[in-house]
Amino acid sequence: MDFNKGKLGGVCEAFLMCYVVRVGVFVRVTGSYSKYGKKLTFTALIAFVGSFFLPFFVFRENRVAPPLSVKLPLPYTFILVIPPLLLVLSLLVSKRRLSTVMLSFSGTLSIILATLILVSSGSMHVQNFLPLGRFSPTSGFYLYIIGAVVIFVMKPHLNLWDYIGFILIALSFIVLVGKESLSHLSLTMEAKNFGPRLTRELFAHVRITLISLLVSGVVGFPLALLSYHHAKFKKGVFLFLNLGQTIPAIALFGLLIAPLAALSHTFPFLRAWGLKGLGNAPAIIALSLYGLYPIIRYSYSAFENLEPSVIDSAKGMGMSSAQIWRIVRLPLTTATILNGVRVALVQTIGNATLAKLIGGDGLGVLVFEGLGQASTDMVLLGMLLIVALTLVADSLFQLLIFFATPKALRSRHG
Amino acid sequence: MVKTKPFIILSNVSANYGEVEALKNLSLEIPSQRITVLIGPSGCGKSTTLRCLNGLVKPSAGTISYEDQAIKGLSETALRRKMGYVIQSVGLMPHLSVEENIDLVPKLLGYPRSSRRERVERLLNLVRLDPAVYLKKYPHELSGGEAQRIGVARALGGDPPLLLMDEPFGAVDPLVREQLQGEFIRIHRKLKKTVIFVTHDIDEALRLADYLVVMNAGEVVQAAEPEKILAEPKNEFVDKFLGPNRALKRLTLFTADRWMEEALIGKETFTKEYPGCYWETDQEGHPLRASGWVEGRFIEREIDTDAHTVQKYSSLRECISKILTLGLPATAVVDERGVLCGEVRFATIQKVSRS
Numbered sequence: 103m104d105f106n107k108g109k110l111g112g113v114c115e116a117f118l119m120c121y122v123v124r125v126g127v128f129v130r131v132t133g134s135y136s137k138y139g140k141k142l143t144f145t146a147l148i149a150f151v152g153s154f155f156l157p158f159f160v161f162r163e164n165r166v167a168p169p170l171s172v173k174l175p176l177p178y179t180f181i182l183v184i185p186p187l188l189l190v191l192s193l194l195v196s197k198r199r200l201s202t203v204m205l206s207f208s209g210t211l212s213i214i215l216a217t218l219i220l221v222s223s224g225s226m227h228v229q230n231f232l233p234l235g236r237f238s239p240t241s242g243f244y245l246y247i248i249g250a251v252v253i254f255v256m257k258p259h260l261n262l263w264d265y266i267g268f269i270l271i272a273l274s275f276i277v278l279v280g281k282e283s284l285s286h287l288s289l290t291m292e293a294k295n296f297g298p299r300l301t302r303e304l305f306a307h308v309r310i311t312l313i314s315l316l317v318s319g320v321v322g323f324p325l326a327l328l329s330y331h332h333a334k335f336k337k338g339v340f341l342f343l344n345l346g347q348t349i350p351a352i353a354l355f356g357l358l359i360a361p362l363a364a365l366s367h368t369f370p371f372l373r374a375w376g377l378k379g380l381g382n383a384p385a386i387i388a389l390s391l392y393g394l395y396p397i398i399r400y401s402y403s404a405f406e407n408l409e410p411s412v413i414d415s416a417k418g419m420g421m422s423s424a425q426i427w428r429i430v431r432l433p434l435t436t437a438t439i440l441n442g443v444r445v446a447l448v449q450t451i452g453n454a455t456l457a458k459l460i461g462g463d464g465l466g467v468l469v470f471e472g473l474g475q476a477s478t479d480m481v482l483l484g485m486l487l488i489v490a491l492t493l494v495a496d497s498l499f500q501l502l503i504f505f506a507t508p509k510a511l512r513s514r515h516g
Numbered sequence: 517m518v519k520t521k522p523f524i525i526l527s528n529v530s531a532n533y534g535e536v537e538a539l540k541n542l543s544l545e546i547p548s549q550r551i552t553v554l555i556g557p558s559g560c561g562k563s564t565t566l567r568c569l570n571g572l573v574k575p576s577a578g579t580i581s582y583e584d585q586a587i588k589g590l591s592e593t594a595l596r597r598k599m600g601y602v603i604q605s606v607g608l609m610p611h612l613s614v615e616e617n618i619d620l621v622p623k624l625l626g627y628p629r630s631s632r633r634e635r636v637e638r639l640l641n642l643v644r645l646d647p648a649v650y651l652k653k654y655p656h657e658l659s660g661g662e663a664q665r666i667g668v669a670r671a672l673g674g675d676p677p678l679l680l681m682d683e684p685f686g687a688v689d690p691l692v693r694e695q696l697q698g699e700f701i702r703i704h705r706k707l708k709k710t711v712i713f714v715t716h717d718i719d720e721a722l723r724l725a726d727y728l729v730v731m732n733a734g735e736v737v738q739a740a741e742p743e744k745i746l747a748e749p750k751n752e753f754v755d756k757f758l759g760p761n762r763a764l765k766r767l768t769l770f771t772a773d774r775w776m777e778e779a780l781i782g783k784e785t786f787t788k789e790y791p792g793c794y795w796e797t798d799q800e801g802h803p804l805r806a807s808g809w810v811e812g813r814f815i816e817r818e819i820d821t822d823a824h825t826v827q828k829y830s831s832l833r834e835c836i837s838k839i840l841t842l843g844l845p846a847t848a849v850v851d852e853r854g855v856l857c858g859e860v861r862f863a864t865i866q867k868v869s870r871s
Contacts, residue, residue, distance in 0.1 A: 415607030419621050420596030433611050508611035510654035
């Protein structure tokens with residue numbers, strides 16, 4: 103039953119650990135399980151109870167119409183009471199095993215039920231306002247979901263029932279998408295509005311991020327190496343980096359406009375390459391500069407933290423300088439260096455949103471156009487996509503780091 | 517016994533760390549196939565001397581000439597591959613398994629793959645670690661003593677004629693240290709390498725050294741056989757460094773196997789004048805009981821292997837401690853399987869210490 107034992111389970115767990123600090127992991131240190139169960143239930147219950155006092159969802163006749171909040175029909179409210187009830191019962195049941203299943207089930211059920219109720223009563227309300235009517239979840243729904251999240255996050259370990267629950271949740275979403283039940287959700291309507299532009303901006307975002315990251319890596323890694331070998335050089339590099347970090351991202355974007363414009367004005371061939379004051383070029387330059395910091399910092403400290411005795415004995419046994427790099431230094435530092443790249447990646451995906459401000463592409467287009475049109479849904483859509491992109495990129499990188507780390511060191515780097 | 521051909525000759529070598537003068541005009545001859553121990557207080561330049569030999573420190577003046585045919589005229593990296601290097605912090609590669617660690621130098625030397633595995637196993641057996649258990653282990657799974665044994669095995673990987681050892685047993689507890697020293701003597705007798713051993717522990721130095729070099733402030737104070745240094749310390753510094761209990765210290769110079777005598781096994785009674793014990797063993801030959809005459813009384817004792825027996829390469833000092841614990845006129849010498857192979861008598865030790 104215990105998922106942590108298997109290799110795959112270990113990878114999954116390591117993955118989840120990256121995003122949430124499992125509060126419950128420390129329960130063995132801080133107190134007994136039964137006491138902890140009470141705390142968990144109580145925290146989740148606060149969220150659940152609170153959600154009943156807030157509007158569950160709103161609907162609008164069209165994109166610009168004012169939102170109309172609706173009272174949830176009584177039967178629906180009763181259905182929504184089931185998961186919190188199950189949660190309380192799980193505390194009262196004396197059988198440990200049954201209690202565990204009920205706890206997992208209450209979390210899964212709350213997410214599935216809340217979504218189903220949102221979709222069914224939402225679709226019912228927009229029925230009279232087709233094709234422009236739309237509904238969106240509000241604070242009540244979100245707080246309810248937070249209740250479920252609390253259950254999963256506070257648990258000491260995810261068990262088999264939790265993983266089954268996740269599969270059920272995923273399945274129910276697939277079914278909902280398949281039946282087009284989500285098509286009148288305001289987010290979906292907004293995404294549809296954008297049509298092919300949405301994918302284009304998404305790809306632009308990825309492209310800008312990857313190019314910037316590549317530039318930071320190609321420039322940053324040699325700089326880290328030079329800093330490691332020459333103390334004087336290091337001082338200069340880190341002074342520059344620290345200064346760079348103090349300039350706000352938006353300011354840096356703006357600062358680059360004037361010099362680049364002047365440059366492309368003097369050398370017209372630069373313009374042909376796309377290098378000008380506005381657009382993606384200054385954005386990429388600014389993002390690369392920002393990405394330098396984590397890459398150089400992590401690589402440098404990776405080299406710096408190598409144990410001198412290891413290098414000493416490598417030299418002493420007659421390895422050439424190149425062999426020391428290949429056999430000793432690189433394998434021992436890969437994980438830390440890649441972690442620096444990972445930090446740069448996550449940061450760049452976020453900062454790339456600002457590219458829109460100086461005429462660049464990317465998901466920032468959604469966010470800032472949404473702000474301009476006072477369309478919360480559009481902003482939300484952009485943000486959700488950025489968050490999803492970050493999570494996916496980060497997960498893939500975690501996996502890469504896991505496999506790039508020598509076996510003996512994996513447990514230590516997590 | 518020290519008079520063998522010189523392996524390396526250092527003449528007027530000086531070395532600096534920035535402003536600090538670590539070695540001043542040091543001249544030294546390292547005898548072939550012997551254990552040369554460099555000893556002195558910390559900062560006396562003993563480690564620097566070692567690091568000059570394998571080129572990790574470049575001397576600012578003087579010459580180091582490698583006299584032996586095996587290492588004459590080699591490039592720096594080639595030279596290092598012919599010198600096993602063992603350091604106090606071991607410096608095993610944390611990402612490589614025990615097998616890969618020991619295999620590093622053979623791999624650098626381009627030995628064929630087929631012979632390397634067997635070579636690693638032989639080296640593990642030499643340092644008394646079971647290959648089946650240790651080959652696939654990683655350094656973080658080893659105890660300090662085990663790691664140091666692997667360190668020695670790794671240094672021997674390329675079958676180097678010379679071993680450089682920089683306080684190799686300094687970081688392990690005293691009990692394990694004594695064990696490792698014994699093992700090291702055994703390995704040295706078997707392989708006959710030239711060894712340069714740095715330590716600040718006078719007991720360790722006396723026990724291991726064929727040729728002892730006492731250093732202070734970057735200079736050689738006295739270099740001779742340990743027995744000679746114990747008998748005639750050149751000046752007050754050496755005298756102080758050797759410390760009190762000179763007679764007891766002298767006993768560490770000798771190993772049990774050199775002074776061991778045949779052990780009488782069986783129930784025959786012997787006269788009160790017989791200076792040894794008589795031993796009772798089990799079928800495999802492990803000693804079970806010992807008896808003998810002490811001040812006119814016949815005493816019989818049960819043998820506890822750890823408390824009452826010594827190994828072939830234990831020092832006479834250990835022997836005397838075991839004899840006193842046992843309370844009989846001799847102690848048993850056992851081999852690595854614990855089989856009785858002789859006895860060291862109190863009378864013998866007295867004779868050695870008077871000589």
